[in-house]
Amino acid sequence: MATYIYFVLCGTLMGIWVVHIPAIEDRVGISHAALGGLLVLLGLGAFIGMRVAGPLTDRLGSRVVVPAGGILCGAALALPGLARDPWTLAGALLVFGFCNGCLDVSMNAHAVHVEKAYGRPVMSGFHATFSVGGVLASLVGAGAASAGLDPAAGMAAMGAVGIVIALASARALLPAAESPDAGSGSATEPDAAPAARHHGTRGRVWLLAALALMVMLCEGAANDWSALHLKDVLGAPAGTAAFGYGTFAAAMTLGRLLADRFVARFGSMAILRCGAVTAAAGITLVALGPWMWAAFAGWALFGLGLSGCVPQLFSAAGHADPAAAGANVSRVAGLGYVGMLAGPAVIGWLTHLVALNHAFVLLTLLCVTTAVGARVLRTGAVHTREGEMAAGVH
Numbered sequence: 001m002a003t004y005i006y007f008v009l010c011g012t013l014m015g016i017w018v019v020h021i022p023a024i025e026d027r028v029g030i031s032h033a034a035l036g037g038l039l040v041l042l043g044l045g046a047f048i049g050m051r052v053a054g055p056l057t058d059r060l061g062s063r064v065v066v067p068a069g070g071i072l073c074g075a076a077l078a079l080p081g082l083a084r085d086p087w088t089l090a091g092a093l094l095v096f097g098f099c100n101g102c103l104d105v106s107m108n109a110h111a112v113h114v115e116k117a118y119g120r121p122v123m124s125g126f127h128a129t130f131s132v133g134g135v136l137a138s139l140v141g142a143g144a145a146s147a148g149l150d151p152a153a154g155m156a157a158m159g160a161v162g163i164v165i166a167l168a169s170a171r172a173l174l175p176a177a178e179s180p181d182a183g184s185g186s187a188t189e190p191d192a193a194p195a196a197r198h199h200g201t202r203g204r205v206w207l208l209a210a211l212a213l214m215v216m217l218c219e220g221a222a223n224d225w226s227a228l229h230l231k232d233v234l235g236a237p238a239g240t241a242a243f244g245y246g247t248f249a250a251a252m253t254l255g256r257l258l259a260d261r262f263v264a265r266f267g268s269m270a271i272l273r274c275g276a277v278t279a280a281a282g283i284t285l286v287a288l289g290p291w292m293w294a295a296f297a298g299w300a301l302f303g304l305g306l307s308g309c310v311p312q313l314f315s316a317a318g319h320a321d322p323a324a325a326g327a328n329v330s331r332v333a334g335l336g337y338v339g340m341l342a343g344p345a346v347i348g349w350l351t352h353l354v355a356l357n358h359a360f361v362l363l364t365l366l367c368v369t370t371a372v373g374a375r376v377l378r379t380g381a382v383h384t385r386e387g388e389m390a391a392g393v394h
Contacts, residue, residue, distance in 0.1 A: 001172065002169045002170075002172035002173050003107065003110055003111050003114050003126060003173070004125075004126065004129050005165065005169045006066055006070060006103070006107045006110075006166070006169060007107060007111075007126045007127070007129040007130045007133065008129045008130070008132055008133040008136070009070055009073075009074075009103075009133065009162055009165055009166065010070075010073070010100065010103050010104055010107060010130060010133060011129070011130035011131060011132065011133020011134045011136075011137070012133035012134070012136050012137045012140075012158070012162070013073050013074060013077050013100070013103075013133075013137075013158070013159070013162050014100055014133075014134070014137070015133060015134040015135075015136070015137025015138060015141070016077060016137045016140065016141060016154075016155060016158045017077065017080060017096065017155070018134075018137065019137055019138055019140075019141030019142070019145075020080070020081065020141060020151045020154070020155060021035070023145075023151045024080055024081065024083065024089070024151055027083075027084070027151070028083055028084065028085060028086060028089050029085075030086055030089075034086060038086065038089055038090050038093055039093070040341070041090050041093045041094045041097065042093040042094070042096065042097040043097060043337060043338075043340075043341040044094065044097065045093065045094040045095065045096065045097025045098035045099075045100075045101065046097040046098065046100055046101035046104070046337055047097075047101060047334050047337055047338065048097075048098055048101065049097065049098040049099060049100065049101025049102040049104075049105070050101040050102070050104065050105040050330045050333050050334040050337065051330055051334055052098075052101075052102065053065055053069060053101065053102035053103075053105045053106045053326065053330065054105050054106075054109065054326040054327040054328070054329060054330025054331070055326060055327045055330070056106075056326070057105065057106045057109045057110070057325070057326030058109075058323065058324055058325065058326040058327055061175065062106055062107075062109060062110035062113065062173055062174065062326075063170065063173040063174065063175055065102070065106040065326075066103070066106045066107050066110050066170070066173060067166050067167060067169070067170035067173070068102070068106075069099065069102035069103030069104075069106050069107070069166075070103055070162060070163070070165070070166025070169075071163050071166050071167065072099040072102060072103070073096070073099040073100050073102070073103045073162065073166075074158075074159040074160065074161075074162030074163040074165075074166060075099070075159060075163060076092075076095050076096040076098075076099040076100075076159070077096060077155050077156075077158060077159035077162065078152070078155050078156040078159045079091075079092035079095055079096055080092045080093060080096060080155065081150075081151045081152035081153075081154070081155035081156060082152050101337075104333060105326065105329055105330045105333050105334075106326065107126075108126075108314050108318070108329050108333060109318060109325045109326040109329045109330075110173060110174065111123055111126045111314075111315075111318075112314070112315060112318025112319060112322070112325045112329065113174050113318075113322070113325065114174060115315060115318075115319075116319065116322065117174065120260070120264050121259075121260045121263035121264050121268070121315070122260055123260070123311040123312070123314060123315040124255075124256045124257075124258075124259035124260045124263065124307070124308050124311040124312075125256065125257065125259075125260050126311070127256050127310065127311045128253055128256035128257045131249065131252065131253040131256065132253070134249075140154075140158065141154075201320045201321045201324075201328075204320055204376060205317050205320055205321075205328045205331055205332065206331065207373065207376045208313050208316055208317050208320075208332050208376060209317075209331050209332045209334075209335040209336065210335070210373075211272075211309075211313055211370050211373050211374075211376070212310060212313045212314075212332045212333070212335055212336030212339065213335045213336055213338060213339035214339060214366040214367075214369060214370050215276075215306060215309045215310055215313070215336070215339070215366075215367075215370055216310060216336040216337065216339040216340040216343070217339035217340065217342055217343040217346065217363075217366060218279065218283070218302075218306060218343065218363045218366055218367060219252075219306055219310075219340055219343065220339065220340035220341060220342070220343030220344055221343035221344060221346070221347045221360075221363055222245070222248050222299070222302060222303070222306075222343075223245065223340075223343075223344070224343070224344035224347075225344065225347050225356065225360075226244040226245040226247075226248050226299055227241045227244045227245050228241070228356065229244060229286065229295065229356055229357060229360075230243075230244040230292070230295055232356060233355070233356055233357045234290075234291075234292055234295055236292060240292075243296070244295065244296070244299055245299075247296050247299045247300050247303070248299040248300070248302060248303040249303065250300075250303070251299070251300040251301070251302075251303030251304040251307065252303035252304070252306060252307040253307070254304070254307070255275075255303065255304045255305075255306075255307025255308055256307045256308065256311065259271060259307060259308035259311065262308070263308070263312065267377075268312040268315065268316060268377050269374050269375065269377040269378050271308045271309075271312055272308070272309055272312045272313070272370070272371075272374040272377060273371045273374040274305075275304075275305045275306065275307065275308045275309045276305065276309060276367045276368070276370040276371035276374065277305070277367070277368075277371050278301055278304060278305030279301070279302050279304075279305030279306045279309075279363075279367045280305070280364050280367035280368050280371065281301055281305070282297075282298045282299065282300065282301025282302035282303075282304070282305055283298060283302045283360050283363045283364050283367065284298075284360075284361070284364045285297060285298030285301065286298035286299060286302065286357065286360055287357050287358060287360040287361050287363075287364065288357070302363075305367070309370065310336065312377065313332055313336070314329055314332055314333065316376075316377050317329050317331065317332040346362070347359050347360070347362070347363075350362060
């Protein structure tokens with residue numbers, strides 16, 4: 001339950017920033033283009049935070065790093081609301097991104113340990129509650145805007161609430177995970193075996209990271225281009241177009257709420273492969289379908305297909321070497337985050353060459369590549385973990 005709380009907290013704090021973007025943009029007096037450049041700093045800060053927090057989580061334990069990340073993220077949320085010019089906003093976003101990245105990676109690393117102790121897949125459920133946090137943020141933001149609350153005061157208040165929640169939930173986190181070699185290794189194993197196993201694990205983790213980059217690039221493209229596709233390509237009114245992203249997000253949340261049951265029954269490789277194929281079918285329907293109903297169906301299939309992919313990749317990275325779960329999750333999450341930031345830009349660049357809907361064919365190719373690469377989840381420690389969790393289910 002504590003882990004669920006931290007996932008909701010992370011999604012809520014990030015969502016509070018998102019819903020206040022228009023007000024902060026007006027206060028600082030910058031254009032959309034300038035804001036887009038500043039958002040790169042948010043992503044850069046998150047990437048650095050992920051790379052720092054991963055090894056720290058392995059060294060100090062999730063019980064220390066996760067609450068610290070929550071406290072820092074809550075405190076840093078107030079900074080963008082206090083910004084009065086582009087330079088102070090740039091610094092605020094860099095710091096907030098760093099703190100968010102620390103919380104993101106450490107809570108995912110902790111979720112890996114919870115999943116192992118729980119004895120069945122639960123990672124997708126954790127990621128679903130992150131989306132729930134975004135919904136809560138939108139409700140809180142709408143209420144604050146209706147009440148005429150100043151963005152700085154609203155963000156500071158929510159940050160303070162986040163700090164209290166992070167502190168209150170810390171005691172319920174698991175202690176540091178035991179070394180995976182304790183009692184599980186073979187006494188007759190050659191001394192060179194651990195080093196060889198470590199080298200193989202690192203290679204597998206980077207393959208998982210490459211798949212995460214492709215999947216999250218697709219997700220990032222949907223976040224920024226789904227509504228514009230309905231408006232500019234199919235001529236939908238602005239209100240109708242907004243439901244394009246809503247359909248995608250709702251399908252993704254629903255898929256994550258259901259995915260763990262299917263992982264326990266069929267295994268993570270099957271979920272990743274089938275999810276990627278479903279996503280490929282959905283985005284192809286979006287790219288080639290000339291009808292409004294086809295676009296909504298396509299975005300729903302795209303969200304449903306992608307919903308279980310990232311949790312399986314994060315889980316596989318953490319279980320590949322439990323002693324280095326934080327570092328491995330930070331590699332996969334970090335490269336995946338690069339993909340999410342790059343997705344909108346890549347699609348935007350392609351629109352200089354082809355129509356927007358035809359640019360989505362790239363996403364089809366990435367989903368097909370992910371489906372082919374899903375076999376990496378059958379190797380080594382990942383396959384062993386899956387067998388242990390599915391015992392008694394098949």
